[in-house]
Amino acid sequence: MDDRHAATLSLPPAAENVRTARLVAVAAARRAGLDEEVVDDVRLAVGELVARAVLRHERAGVDDDVELRLVDAGDCFEIVVTDRAGDDGHLDQDGSGEDEVALALVRALAPEAGLTPATAVLRWPIP
């Protein structure tokens, strides 16, 4: 049986929209059957990645939406955050290390993480 459920949320790149992304991701994670502690991890990881995408769009001067895709693939819950900032969205030119902290957090929160500048994929097993 194909138990794949997927939803895509398209958000204007504004800081106030990051909370919406978190709320939708939490709802999807709970529906997929993840434990509440893991749902907390999803909330934070999605928040970090979507905030990062928004900041990258702001840095690059890109008004296009950032995209959050949520997939219940039956045995795993997957999130994909995509931005359209390109090379102009490069963060941490001030050397503050803040982008590194955000990415380190994300890697600590998701058992599987594939992070490239414009696309981040995270996966959690569904119990």
Add this chain to the structure above:
Amino acid sequence: MELEVSSHVQDGRTVVSAAGEIDVFTAPQLDAELARATSAGASRIVVDLSQVDFLDSTGLSVLVKTLKRVREVEGGSLAVVVTADRVAKVFRLTGLDTLIPLHPTVDSAVAG
């Protein structure tokens, strides 16, 4: 959503309290309140996050910035009150809990 931020003085410490969620959108409000306090000369600071149920890396950055400022002053200190597990976890995962003491209540943070 808005973050509620306020300050008061307790036993020689400036207690900056926040209620709500601290993220990329609301962290600047906490940043502004802490900047106001340190500019006014406060150097022994307690940040009360007992009414905060979400904190991300932008919130941590605000705290790190404040930590650097208070360290520039002799006798300066920063402590944070945390009650939500998911907030404490962010400090633990980043190791910031080894730089900034976490307390379960304002009273224990002020006494520490």
